[in-house]
Amino acid sequence: MTAWHLAEDDLRAYARGELDPPRLWSADTHLTACAPCRSRLADAVDPVALDLAWERLDAELDAPRPGAVERLLTRTGVADHTARLLTATPVLRRSWLLAVVSVLVMTVLVVHLVSGPALFLALAPLLPLAGVAVSYGPTLDPSYEMAVVAPVHGFRLLMIRTVAVLTAGLVFNGLATLALPGYGLLALAWLLPALALTATGLALAPRLGPVLAPVLVGAAWVAVLLVAHTQPSTGLAPFSATGQSVTACVAVLSALLLYRGRDRFDARPVGGFPDTGAL
The missing domain is CATH 1.10.357 (Tetracycline Repressor; domain 2)
Known part of the structure; x- marks a missing residue:
């Protein structure tokens, strides 16, 4: 069990992709072991932005690779x-x-x-x-x-x-x-x-x-x-x-x-x- 949790500001910055190292590395490590913070992160993510991110990822994966x-x-x-x-x-x-x-x-x-x-x-x-x-x-x-x-x-x-x-x-x-x-x-x-x-x-x-x-x-x-x-x-x-x-x-x-x-x-x-x- 973790003895601390991510601050709300850090969590929102992490969700927006704006968190800078070394706090970014600390947040990555913490989220892998802390279920409550992962749940808070899911609530902090904008559903529309998340859908757009998945669409961009799908387009990138489906894009043909030049020979x-x-x-x-x-x-x-x-x-x-x-x-x-x-x-x-x-x-x-x-x-x-x-x-x-x-x-x-x-x-x-x-x-x-x-x-x-x-x-x-x-x-x-x-x-x-x-x-x-x-x-x-x-x-x-x-x-x-x-x-x-x-x-x-x-x-x-x-x-x-x-x-x-x-x-x-x-x-x-x-x-x-x-x-x-x-x-x-x-x-x-x-x-x-x-x-x-x-x-x-x-x-x-x-x-x-x-x-x-x-x-x-x-x-x-x-x-x-x-x-x-x-x-x-x-x-x-x-x-x-x-x-x-x-x-x-x-x-x-x-x-x-x-x-x-x-x-x-x-x-x-x-x-x-x-x-x-x-x-």
């Missing part, structure tokens, strides 16, 4: 909300990156076994297209609602995530290209098609939607490759000098169309894109 990449971005000057939206990009997560690496490794192995770069050149441009497709839009992006209410223009967010996805995808594709040294510059012929497919998919997304547009672009790419394959006289048409020139023109044209339609990405914040009936 290493997000902390690095904020330290380099990127705004907090931009860093959060960027690191929330689905295809920058470990599962997607591991899947991309696995696909490229298997493709390189098949190329070495079959002795032909056609499969790698056909697949490599589709990976950035798919990655960008799932990085924006209400259908596939789990953080889309957060992106809508964030103080970021929809087109700016799209470009931020596109650059991030393209950087990751092109790095992995480039590493896979190093595993095909026997094909020379032909092993790099996927780069322009990758940029052209990605830009075309983004340019068509405001009209066709974030899912249908990349699907149609990918299907068109496969169709072009099948036609080129059925006509041996044309060789690997998209990867020839003429094909690369055409691909570069498509990439530039699509980029211009994308920039002209940049405001369409904010046309319907909830649905994400205008109705296709507006065509």
Whole structure:
């Protein structure tokens, strides 16, 4: 049993968080052993202030902890909300990156076994297209609602995530290209098609939607490759000098169309894109 109890003024100061050491330390020690003083403390605490304190504690406990990449971005000057939206990009997560690496490794192995770069050149441009497709839009992006209410223009967010996805995808594709040294510059012929497919998919997304547009672009790419394959006289048409020139023109044209339609990405914040009936 304690031989003394906290003074009323000290008890109220303790409840308000205004009691200074060393009396604070003495009060902490005393309250752990004195039930009457704990009861007086409960009566001295403002119920409204106590509820607010619990709400602040709950919010702090529920607040997401920034990861290493997000902390690095904020330290380099990127705004907090931009860093959060960027690191929330689905295809920058470990599962997607591991899947991309696995696909490229298997493709390189098949190329070495079959002795032909056609499969790698056909697949490599589709990976950035798919990655960008799932990085924006209400259908596939789990953080889309957060992106809508964030103080970021929809087109700016799209470009931020596109650059991030393209950087990751092109790095992995480039590493896979190093595993095909026997094909020379032909092993790099996927780069322009990758940029052209990605830009075309983004340019068509405001009209066709974030899912249908990349699907149609990918299907068109496969169709072009099948036609080129059925006509041996044309060789690997998209990867020839003429094909690369055409691909570069498509990439530039699509980029211009994308920039002209940049405001369409904010046309319907909830649905994400205008109705296709507006065509």
